[in-house]
Amino acid sequence: MTKCIRCNVTVDNQHYRCPLCSKPIKIRGESTTEYPSYKEIYQETKPFTVAKLFLFLTISAIVLSITINALTYHINPRIWSIIVSTGLIYAWIVVKDTILSNKHIGRKILYHYVMLSIFLLVIDIFVGFRGWSTNYAIPLFGVAATFIMTVLAIVQKSLWRHDIGYILAMFFINLCPMLLFVFNLSHVIWTSVFSIVYSLLTIIGMIIFSDRKFISEIRRRFHY
Amino acid sequence: MKKWYKLDNAAKLFPSVTNTKNTSVYRISAVLTNPVDVDALQQAADTVFDRFPMFTVKLRRGVFWNYLESSTDKIVIAEDQQYPCRNIDPTTNNGYLFKVLYYKNRVSVEVFHALTDGNGAVEFLKSLLYYYLMYMGHEIDTEDRILLADSGVDIHDMEDAFRRYYKDCYVESVRNSRAYHIKGTAFEQFGNNVVHGVISASQLNALAKQKGSTITAYLSALLSYSIYQTRIKYSKSNAPVVIAVPVNLRKAFPSRTLRNFFGVVNLGARITEDTTLDELIFRMNEMLKYKTGKENLQNIIYNNVALERNKATLFVPLFLKNWFVNLGFHMLGESKRTLTLSNIGNIMLPQQMYKHVELIEALVYPSNKSPMNCGISSVNDKLVITFTRNIVESDILQYFFSTLAGEAGLEVKIYSNDWGISE
Numbered sequence: 001m002t003k004c005i006r007c008n009v010t011v012d013n014q015h016y017r018c019p020l021c022s023k024p025i026k027i028r029g030e031s032t033t034e035y036p037s038y039k040e041i042y043q044e045t046k047p048f049t050v051a052k053l054f055l056f057l058t059i060s061a062i063v064l065s066i067t068i069n070a071l072t073y074h075i076n077p078r079i080w081s082i083i084v085s086t087g088l089i090y091a092w093i094v095v096k097d098t099i100l101s102n103k104h105i106g107r108k109i110l111y112h113y114v115m116l117s118i119f120l121l122v123i124d125i126f127v128g129f130r131g132w133s134t135n136y137a138i139p140l141f142g143v144a145a146t147f148i149m150t151v152l153a154i155v156q157k158s159l160w161r162h163d164i165g166y167i168l169a170m171f172f173i174n175l176c177p178m179l180l181f182v183f184n185l186s187h188v189i190w191t192s193v194f195s196i197v198y199s200l201l202t203i204i205g206m207i208i209f210s211d212r213k214f215i216s217e218i219r220r221r222f223h224y
Numbered sequence: 225m226k227k228w229y230k231l232d233n234a235a236k237l238f239p240s241v242t243n244t245k246n247t248s249v250y251r252i253s254a255v256l257t258n259p260v261d262v263d264a265l266q267q268a269a270d271t272v273f274d275r276f277p278m279f280t281v282k283l284r285r286g287v288f289w290n291y292l293e294s295s296t297d298k299i300v301i302a303e304d305q306q307y308p309c310r311n312i313d314p315t316t317n318n319g320y321l322f323k324v325l326y327y328k329n330r331v332s333v334e335v336f337h338a339l340t341d342g343n344g345a346v347e348f349l350k351s352l353l354y355y356y357l358m359y360m361g362h363e364i365d366t367e368d369r370i371l372l373a374d375s376g377v378d379i380h381d382m383e384d385a386f387r388r389y390y391k392d393c394y395v396e397s398v399r400n401s402r403a404y405h406i407k408g409t410a411f412e413q414f415g416n417n418v419v420h421g422v423i424s425a426s427q428l429n430a431l432a433k434q435k436g437s438t439i440t441a442y443l444s445a446l447l448s449y450s451i452y453q454t455r456i457k458y459s460k461s462n463a464p465v466v467i468a469v470p471v472n473l474r475k476a477f478p479s480r481t482l483r484n485f486f487g488v489v490n491l492g493a494r495i496t497e498d499t500t501l502d503e504l505i506f507r508m509n510e511m512l513k514y515k516t517g518k519e520n521l522q523n524i525i526y527n528n529v530a531l532e533r534n535k536a537t538l539f540v541p542l543f544l545k546n547w548f549v550n551l552g553f554h555m556l557g558e559s560k561r562t563l564t565l566s567n568i569g570n571i572m573l574p575q576q577m578y579k580h581v582e583l584i585e586a587l588v589y590p591s592n593k594s595p596m597n598c599g600i601s602s603v604n605d606k607l608v609i610t611f612t613r614n615i616v617e618s619d620i621l622q623y624f625f626s627t628l629a630g631e632a633g634l635e636v637k638i639y640s641n642d643w644g645i646s647e
Contacts, residue, residue: 001637004638007622007625007626007629007638008626008629008630008636009421009625009626009629009636009637009638010635010636010637010638011637011638011639012637012638012639014639015639015640015642017645018638019419019618019638019639019640019642019645020419020618020621020622020625020626020638021618021622022618022645031639032255032256032257032328032329032330032582033255033329033330033420033583033639034327034328034329034639035304035327035330035418035640035641035642036303036304036305036327038306038307038415038641038642038643040305041305041306041307041413041415042413102315165285165286165287168287216228220228220284220286220291220293221286221287222286222287222288223230223286223288223289223291224288224289224538224539
């Protein structure tokens with residue numbers, strides 16, 4: 001142990017410098033109070049990683065497409081860069097949140113579905129809103145997402161134990177196409193009705209084919 | 225079927241406010257006299273598993289509240305490699321919210337605060353050390369100071385004592401002003417630097433007694449004074465220094481719970497050029513005495529539980545609750561305190577264990593607004609004052625420890641993990 005004259009304290013052997021005032025201390029040795037060396041952890045953060053490269057390329061592509069779109073607007077008066085940008089963001093979510101992440105599969109499907117719906121809606125709007133996205137694509141993809149979740153719940157034998165939250169969330173999201181119809185953004189009713197009925201039947205099925213585990217799962221998820 | 229638990233009243237806060245820079249993970253370590261034997265420690269961890277079912281849980285998200293789901297996965301001990309109080313990634317560590325770590329002579333338990341408070345973590349560490357020493361071939365008489373693995377789980381260990389002691393009462397709310405905040409330079413790589421100072425507990429106690437105060441009040445006063453002398457004195461700020469002191473509610477409201485049961489009292493003072501340290505000690509001591517009186521603690525319980533029981537919060541979905549709780553935490557909690565000083569007190573061990581344990585350390589995680597926090601613990605007449613900080617500047621602790629060594633005349637021994645200090 002060495003005395004740090006400046007701070008008036010004794011300093012344990014493992015230190016090169018006084019931890020309080022950084023004054024160098026001559027002797028260095030071992031001590032029971034020693035912490036691990038963090039040298040390896042310090043080197044962990046690299047300035048160049050594949051993820052950072054992709055982020056940079058994605059942002060560059062978005063900025064460039066907006067620039068080109070703005071400069072050529074007098075030749076082709078369409079805001080196509082928004083479609084490109086949304087597409088790139090969608091691709092980003094696919095890679096980052098669906099392929100590379102280890103989040104729960106239900107969450108991945110849910111996010112994916114929401115992003116895909118936004119992407120399709122954007123395309124539809126910017127190529128002269130014909131309503132194919134709100135009429136058909138979004139409600140039918142909703143049915144598909146619910147179906148995939150059901151299949152996974154059966155195949156993985158998790159039997160909705162961890163997925164019920166997502167299936168219920170899907171039900172509420174499937175109500176949205178109906179709102180589109182109410183607000184006159186959609187003109188085909190059967191697709192929205194179909195998606196609601198389908199997810200409703202899924203939930204009824206969940207309840208009928210449930211075991212005690214399912215009831216307790218509901219209880220813990222919904223306790224208040 | 226997997227068992228599940230509701231989060232206790234205090235625990236409900238932590239999942240909402242936790243992120244990589246405000247981790248809600250504290251650490252309690254024991255420095256042993258001999259290097260740690262890994263196999264014996266793992267064996268000890270396996271042994272205590274059944275006695276602490278409220279620890280071996282995973283955090284799950286419900287629609288209205290989070291909950292804890294019990295698990296049968298092993299507690300895997302690991303070598304300490306990272307900086308202390310780092311956030312616990314639930315996708316690693318078998319999904320558990322606490323870690324058992326070892327390095328050389330040190331055994332550490334890092335705990336996410338939603339599981340339990342310092343009291344619960346100390347009980348866990350004590351049991352772990354008891355079995356560890358037993359597997360190392362030492363005979364120890366428990367003297368009823370250790371929770372034994374074969375003693376069975378007591379239902380009282382799991383109670384939410386906040387609910388038991390909740391009583392309707394009239395509480396006047398006083399608006400407090402914003403506290404002074406310590407600012408500093410972040411480390412090149414984010415992490416926590418810890419500095420421990422070891423002093424004699426009996427000498428410090430004698431010194432505090434001589435000033436007519438307790439150790440907690442004395443150190444709070446000295447710390448406030450250090451912040452004034454190193455920072456506020458040279459700035460234009462007139463904000464008060466507020467030391468948040470967590471209080472173990474089990475003393476005033478008997479409970480054996482191993483979950484959270486603590487309240488926080490704030491000791492604040494506006495310090496000026498004329499304030500002397502003795503005056504500050506007197507004020508802090510009076511304030512601490514008043515605020516830890518039973519009536520005031522009852523009010524704290526009421527305030528905590530009333531918020532949870534409020535009819536309006538019942539049917540708010542979890543993601544909205546998270547948002548509101550986070551907002552409230554920053555507006556009402558974080559911005560009104562300068563730092564936290566947590567004294568987990570003198571750890572009572574069976575007589576035969578004392579010779580194997582050199583020191584006990586308590587590390588309180590820092591956050592953005594309070595980049596430096598203080599933990600105090602003692603064993604064997606050795607009291608360890610630990611500062612955990614995520615900023616480079618060490619001026620406050622230098623003043624603090626130098627004053628303890630110089631003016632108070634105590635022998636202070638310093639050691640650190642040297643995070644962010646280049647060699």
